[in-house]
Amino acid sequence: MDLRKNMKSDFDEFLKDEAIFEEVNNNAIKKVIAYQIAQEMKQQNITQTELAKMMNTSRTVIHKLLNPENNSLTLQSLQSVANALGKRLSISLV
Structure with a gap:
């Protein structure tokens, strides 16, 4: 566990x-959101x-919502898709 924490910190x-932390993080978040929407649609x-x-x-x-490369998500579009799928949107700062 300690090694993983150190690797994450180093990465x-x-x-x-390299001045790309925010971009990489944003892309990862978008991919997770697109995946979750697609999985719920499939289910x-x-x-x-x-x-x-x-x-x-x-x-x-x-x-566009399902395209992991499209970073133009808005809270309104996320709330709308959550409502349509009968889900609740939850966002938190950690």
Whole structure:
């Protein structure tokens, strides 16, 4: 456990030294969110088209939500997709 903590700290420092820590962290968060949305859609057997209809939006918007490379998520879009999937959005600072 101690070794893992040291490796994480060293890697975080490396990313900070390279001035890419925030970018890498943001991309990781976006990928996790996109994965969670996709998994919930799969579990509920909901297509992108169906989710778009539930959210009163276009399939293009859903495609962007599910694209891990697209970093233009807003709290409003996250709340909207959570509501459509019958879930609660939870964000915390740690």
